[in-house]
Structures are given as structure tokens and as C-alpha cells.
Amino acid sequence: MPTNQSWYLRRRPVGEVSEGDLELVSEEMSPLADDMVRVRTLYLSLDPTNRIWMSDMDAYLPPVELNTPMRGGSIGVVEESNFDAVSVGSIVNTGLATWALYNDLPGDAVNVLPPIPGVPLTAFMGPLGATGMTAYFGLMDIGAPKEGDTIVVSAAAGAVGSMVGQIGKINGCRVVGIAGSDEKCRWLTDVAGFDAAINYKTEDVGAALDQHCPDGIDINFENVGGTIMEAVIARLNDFSRMPLCGLISTYNADPEASTGPKNFENLLMRRTKVQGFIVIDYLDRFAEGIAAMGGWLMEGKLKFETDIVEGLENAPSALRRLFTGANLGKLVLQVSEPPA
Amino acid sequence: MPTNQSWYLRRRPVGEVSEGDLELVSEEMSPLADDMVRVRTLYLSLDPTNRIWMSDMDAYLPPVELNTPMRGGSIGVVEESNFDAVSVGSIVNTGLATWALYNDLPGDAVNVLPPIPGVPLTAFMGPLGATGMTAYFGLMDIGAPKEGDTIVVSAAAGAVGSMVGQIGKINGCRVVGIAGSDEKCRWLTDVAGFDAAINYKTEDVGAALDQHCPDGIDINFENVGGTIMEAVIARLNDFSRMPLCGLISTYNADPEASTGPKNFENLLMRRTKVQGFIVIDYLDRFAEGIAAMGGWLMEGKLKFETDIVEGLENAPSALRRLFTGANLGKLVLQVSEPPA
Known part of the structure; x- marks a missing residue:
């Protein structure tokens, strides 16, 4: 079994996210359950709303519980599959997953992303995400x-x-x-x-x-x-x-x-x-x-920038860039190497 | 010519309307111009928005200019008419007029109110107004x-x-x-x-x-x-x-x-x-x-109260009732006696 790395929320930030609010934890993974897929994170989406999820407020989603992995959306590659419709090697959008190297997710909860010539994968976190x-x-x-x-x-x-x-x-x-x-x-x-x-x-x-x-x-x-x-x-x-x-x-x-x-x-x-x-x-209107x-995008009418920070260990400090105004365009954390 | 009485706005209130912000002025009226009707006010509508009109703010209507009569809506009786379609004796809704005993208004700007058996005129300032x-x-x-x-x-x-x-x-x-x-x-x-x-x-x-x-x-x-x-x-x-x-x-x-x-x-x-x-x-949807x-109202499903204060001279003090919470239902100032 691979060893996973996950950012756990240890306490609720006061003001900006600071050292000790989150902890990067290594743990050996259990075998993949039925109907699940194991997704290795390629790109983790970092968004202002992540900060809302860390607070104990009555927001549009419940707050992340303390001492559980931080919630996040990502794009990843399927490394193992117990779900027929999603094959190993597929590139998928995880929907809501966690800040982790691997996420085990219900096979019917991920969206397989079609390759589009000339459009980078990260566009699925930007204009198409x-x-x-x-x-x-x-x-x-x-x-x-x-x-x-x-x-x-x-x-x-x-x-x-x-x-x-x-x-x-x-x-x-x-x-x-x-x-x-x-x-x-x-x-x-x-x-x-x-x-x-x-x-x-x-x-x-x-x-x-x-x-x-x-x-x-x-x-x-x-x-x-x-x-x-x-x-x-x-x-x-x-x-x-x-x-x-x-x-x-x-x-x-x-x-x-x-x-x-x-x-x-x-x-x-x-x-x-x-x-x-x-x-x-x-x-229910995403297709539109x-x-x-x-x-x-195909007509060249949408320009977009992606601000890519590398390394899962940098997730909290990268998130802070959104609040200091350091980033231009979509902030993305590259967690592991995409397949060639 | 009758003598009119009009409340002039003399200065913009600071906080609640106070003595001296408005002045009741008597002036002899000019002859009624062509296409106009002269309306004797029966009921003047007093509304919270009147206070907005007194302030020099960027509201939905321009503020009442200083040293001009205070703006207000009323129901009155036509005492003289130079406009064929509106006959003397008609009861009309003036739309926006002034806090005055008489208003000379374009004949096409007033709405003749039909008598409705069992429904008091003041209902046209309440449920039907x-x-x-x-x-x-x-x-x-x-x-x-x-x-x-x-x-x-x-x-x-x-x-x-x-x-x-x-x-x-x-x-x-x-x-x-x-x-x-x-x-x-x-x-x-x-x-x-x-x-x-x-x-x-x-x-x-x-x-x-x-x-x-x-x-x-x-x-x-x-x-x-x-x-x-x-x-x-x-x-x-x-x-x-x-x-x-x-x-x-x-x-x-x-x-x-x-x-x-x-x-x-x-x-x-x-x-x-x-x-x-x-x-x-x-x-443009009032008819609906x-x-x-x-x-x-005819079905008895709408109960309404009218809080009637008498006398044009009491307009400013009556308006204050809206801000102290003294009134129940529609606040109306009875300015003169309705026809029998």
C-alpha cells in the first residue's frame, strides 16, 4: 500500500492561516474498497473559499472538522480502480476531496476529463472549472x-x-x-x-x-x-x-x-x-x-493565467498568496508529476 | 382667488424633523392656468419616504429644493377645472403634489377615483394606494x-x-x-x-x-x-x-x-x-x-387601519409619529372636509 500524505486541520485559524493550524501527516493507506477509485493528486485547487471552510461558521458547507483532512478540489490520475466505468490512467476531476497526495473516492463521484488538444489540464481548474x-x-x-x-x-x-x-x-x-x-x-x-x-x-x-x-x-x-x-x-x-x-x-x-x-x-x-x-x-447547468x-476558449477569446506552486508541503503558504494578492490568475498547487 | 396654505421646506432636517425645518406659508393663488385642475386636499399621505425627500441625498427622486413646498401625495376634490376630462367635484388621486391646501395640477396627471360602496376613500392611500x-x-x-x-x-x-x-x-x-x-x-x-x-x-x-x-x-x-x-x-x-x-x-x-x-x-x-x-x-403594473x-378587500381578506390626524398645521408633528412608532396602519392627514 502506498503511504499517503494529508494536511489535517488542527485548529481554526484566527486571522490568516498560520503555522500549526494545519499539519502534514503521513499514513499508510488501507486497501481500496469496492466501487472506489484511488486518485493520485496532480493539481490541487487553492481558492479563497478554502479559508471559509476552516472557520466554524454557518457557511454554505459545514466547516472542515478539526483533526480531519482539509477539504479541497483537485485533478488527478486514477492509479487503482474498483469501479468499472473509470479505468486506471484516467485523468479525473475529483470534485470535493482533500488536501492529500491520494484520495480514495467513489467511482461515480469523479469526472473523467477528456484530453483537449492545445488546452492544458489546468484549464479545468480555470475557464473550464x-x-x-x-x-x-x-x-x-x-x-x-x-x-x-x-x-x-x-x-x-x-x-x-x-x-x-x-x-x-x-x-x-x-x-x-x-x-x-x-x-x-x-x-x-x-x-x-x-x-x-x-x-x-x-x-x-x-x-x-x-x-x-x-x-x-x-x-x-x-x-x-x-x-x-x-x-x-x-x-x-x-x-x-x-x-x-x-x-x-x-x-x-x-x-x-x-x-x-x-x-x-x-x-x-x-x-x-x-x-x-x-x-x-x-x-446541473455546468454542461451549458x-x-x-x-x-x-477555442476561439481565443479567453486569456487565462495559471499560478502554479509546487509541492504538497507548500499548500498553506500558497493559500496565503490569495490573501496577500501575490497571485495572478488561477492558483494551483502541483502535487505530483502528470503522466507524460 | 382662494388663499393657499403650503408647507415650505426651509432647511434640511438633522435627525428628526424639528420646528423650523418647515414653515406654513399663506399666499393668494394665481388664476388657474390652461389644462390644469385645482384640487383641494382632503387627505395628505404621510410616509417614511417623506423624510428621505427632505435630505440632500442621492435618492430615487431629487430632494425637495429648499424654500419650495414640501412634496407629498394626496387625495382631493376638484374645485376648478380647465381640463375637459376632469370635472369639478371629482375625487382624484393627485400623484406627487405638495403639502398644501390646494394644488394646481395638470389635468392629465390626476387620477379620478371611482366611488366603491363600503370602501372608504382612505383605502386609496392604503390597500388600493x-x-x-x-x-x-x-x-x-x-x-x-x-x-x-x-x-x-x-x-x-x-x-x-x-x-x-x-x-x-x-x-x-x-x-x-x-x-x-x-x-x-x-x-x-x-x-x-x-x-x-x-x-x-x-x-x-x-x-x-x-x-x-x-x-x-x-x-x-x-x-x-x-x-x-x-x-x-x-x-x-x-x-x-x-x-x-x-x-x-x-x-x-x-x-x-x-x-x-x-x-x-x-x-x-x-x-x-x-x-x-x-x-x-x-x-405600469398598478392595474394588476x-x-x-x-x-x-371585497372578500374581506384584508384588514386595514387608518390613523387619521386632522389639520394641515399638524403635518410635521404627524410625520414624526412614523419614526416614534406611534401609529398603527396608514398615517393620513385630513386637511379639509370631504364632500358629503
Whole structure:
């Protein structure tokens, strides 16, 4: 039996994830049970929502229990199979698994990924994966973009935000992104085709929004929360829409200290629709989203970046990159070597 | 020419409306212009939104200009007409007019009200008026009640809230109202048929919601804001809806001091839809709303109260009743004597 390596959640982080919150444990694996497949992790998806799962809060999924392996989604290769429909050597999306070198999973819970010429496997964690579906359904279903609308997206150079902006451009909208470095802003305008980008670390966000959104804001795709969200809310148009995708600025915060948007009242005055959503709510429509995103990807209309960090031992420190704004594009941990 | 009496806005209130913010002015009227009708006010509608109009904020309508008559909606009798389609003696809804004894209005801007046997004129300010339409469209269009849903409504004994709850009951929902006195709570359960009522001045709202909403809350019809709203948000179910109708607790507040709901994040976790709306957005669907509400009214399914204060000179002090919670049902100022 192989020896597995798994990150166990040992205590709930206070503020950012710190040394000792998680522990990497080696343990010999049991024989594979009936109807299960053993998947060796190639790429582990690291996402802001991982931080939510570590907290003892009433979130959309129960928190990870202490002293159990940390929850995560991954792409892996099937090394052993007791499930007829999934053969050894298949590349699969695990759905929700754990931060581990190996996961034993029900064979009917994994999705075999078709090889697509010219498209790297990690695209199934980006435009064709959960983050791409988040962008697609959040913008198309809740944002309901119309030609000529102005869209603002925060965390714009992230895996979700970068897709939101490009889907917005495909739909004939003006797109303004907010990101945390000049390098990211350049990528947004020069590579991803955004109309403008605002560096919130060096610019006055309100003044920059006034400049780049002369006709106000019709859609605020919200990933961040806090004062950036307030600056956008202050400039919403009548009948604007606000897909509420994430509030990363609050995930490390003390819940007692958190405040909602001070200008919440403006959502009433502007008759804004704010709608929270989680991509798993759209699981039964993924085929539609993958078809649309896959088509645009083939046409070269979607640029994406993957920020790959190597080594399972680096999972906690890599996750922190999402909160310091260090990464551009989809953050992925390469856990083991893909087959040639 | 008759002498008019009009309340002029002299300065923008800080906090609650106080002596000197408005001034009652007598002035001789000019002759009635072409295509206009002269309407003597019978009933002036007093609503929380009046306070919004007095502030220099970016609301859904421009603020009332200083040193002009205060804006208001009323029902009156036509005393003179230069507009063929509206005859002298007609009872009309003025739409937006002013806090005055007389309003000269374009003949095509007033709505002649049909007499309905057994239904008092003031019903056109309640179930069949703007507050009734607010309740109807906010609940039906945004709240989208399903049989068995639990609805919570704040300011439940007010003109809007009392209708929301009864429309909810008609639609097979469990309805819990939040109000500010035992008398109002008794009215809600004993007269209006609410399943439960919570006196926020004497009860722990959170604990009472836990007791009265054992299956959580599917629809929060929000009229108030502040800590009551937070208590409701904390108990929302997945895929809940929150028609955002009013935030009366904030209208007198210092905008700099205001905070949004501290648990804004829960709107994401619960995938709640929050949607601001103003009844004027539904003007083109009023016929639908009046037909539905009128039908239920005839069937005796809608109980309503009218809190009538007499005398134009009492308009500012009467308005304050809305903010102290003194009134039950629709607050109306009787300005002059209706025709026999």
C-alpha cells in the first residue's frame, strides 16, 4: 500500500492561516474498497473559499472538522480502480476531496476529463472549472449583462475576476477591473482586453471609478467586500445588479469587528439586485457553462493565467498568496508529476 | 382667488424633523392656468419616504429644493377645472403634489377615483394606494412567496407591513411580524391573522425569531434596517429573498455614522437575493395590483387601519409619529372636509 500524505486541520485559524493550524501527516493507506477509485493528486485547487471552510461558521458547507483532512478540489490520475466505468490512467476531476497526495473516492463521484488538444489540464481548474463556471453563471445569470452596460469587477486579475471581465467584453460591455498591482492592471488591459484597470493599492478607487465609469455602474461583480465594495456601491446605476460571489477582505477578519457596506441604503435607492451565489448551486447547468466557455476558449477569446506552486508541503503558504494578492490568475498547487 | 396654505421646506432636517425645518406659508393663488385642475386636499399621505425627500441625498427622486413646498401625495376634490376630462367635484388621486391646501395640477396627471360602496376613500392611500402596491409588488414580484414559506416583516403594523403579512397569508405562508408595542402585536395576530408577532421593544428579537420561525426564514420583507434586520439576516434560509423596501431606522441617522448589516456575509452564504425597489417602478403594473388587492378587500381578506390626524398645521408633528412608532396602519392627514 502506498503511504499517503494529508494536511489535517488542527485548529481554526484566527486571522490568516498560520503555522500549526494545519499539519502534514503521513499514513499508510488501507486497501481500496469496492466501487472506489484511488486518485493520485496532480493539481490541487487553492481558492479563497478554502479559508471559509476552516472557520466554524454557518457557511454554505459545514466547516472542515478539526483533526480531519482539509477539504479541497483537485485533478488527478486514477492509479487503482474498483469501479468499472473509470479505468486506471484516467485523468479525473475529483470534485470535493482533500488536501492529500491520494484520495480514495467513489467511482461515480469523479469526472473523467477528456484530453483537449492545445488546452492544458489546468484549464479545468480555470475557464473550464469551478472558477470559470463561477464567473459564467454569476455574470450571465445574476448580472444579466446587456450590450453597453458598465461592469466593475474586483479581484479582477484572479481566476474568477479575469473571466468575468472577458465574458463581459464578449457580451459588448464596458469592463473596469480593480486589482492590487500595476503588473496585474497591465495584464488586465493589455492581455485580457479590459477597458480600464484600477490599482487599489496606489489609486483613489472612488476617483478612478468616476473617471473610468462615466455612465455609472450597471453590474458590480463582487469578490472582495469592504471599502472597495462601498466605493462601487456609491456609483451604481438604477436597476443595477450585484452578483455577490465573494467577500475575501472579510474571511480573515474577526466576525465581531466586521461591518456591512456603510452605504447599504444605496442598494434601496438604486433598486439594486444583490444576489449571493455559490457555484455548486449551478452544478446541473455546468454542461451549458462548459460549452460556452469552451467555445470562447477555442476561439481565443479567453486569456487565462495559471499560478502554479509546487509541492504538497507548500499548500498553506500558497493559500496565503490569495490573501496577500501575490497571485495572478488561477492558483494551483502541483502535487505530483502528470503522466507524460 | 382662494388663499393657499403650503408647507415650505426651509432647511434640511438633522435627525428628526424639528420646528423650523418647515414653515406654513399663506399666499393668494394665481388664476388657474390652461389644462390644469385645482384640487383641494382632503387627505395628505404621510410616509417614511417623506423624510428621505427632505435630505440632500442621492435618492430615487431629487430632494425637495429648499424654500419650495414640501412634496407629498394626496387625495382631493376638484374645485376648478380647465381640463375637459376632469370635472369639478371629482375625487382624484393627485400623484406627487405638495403639502398644501390646494394644488394646481395638470389635468392629465390626476387620477379620478371611482366611488366603491363600503370602501372608504382612505383605502386609496392604503390597500388600493401606493402602500398597498408597495406591499403587493414587493412581496409577489421580489419575494416570490411559495406555499409553506416563512415570511418575516418588520414595521409590521404599518401601512405596508400589515398588507405584506396578509398577502403572505393569502398565499399560504407562515407570517411573523415585528412591531413596536403589545397593542400592535395583538392587532397583527388577532385582527390581521399573522401567525406570530414580536414586540421588538420588550422582546429579544433573535430569540423570538428562533421560537416563531422553527424552519428558518424564506422571505424577509425589510422596512427598517439596523439590528432588527441583522437578527433576521442571521436566520435566513438558503435561497431566501429580501425585498428591500425601506430602512426607516436610518433615515434620521447621520450618514457618516451608519453601518450596513454586520452580517452582510450571510447574504452570500445563504445565496439570498436582496432587491431594492420603489413602488413608482411598478406604475405600469398598478392595474394588476389594484385588481388583486381590490378583490381580496371585497372578500374581506384584508384588514386595514387608518390613523387619521386632522389639520394641515399638524403635518410635521404627524410625520414624526412614523419614526416614534406611534401609529398603527396608514398615517393620513385630513386637511379639509370631504364632500358629503
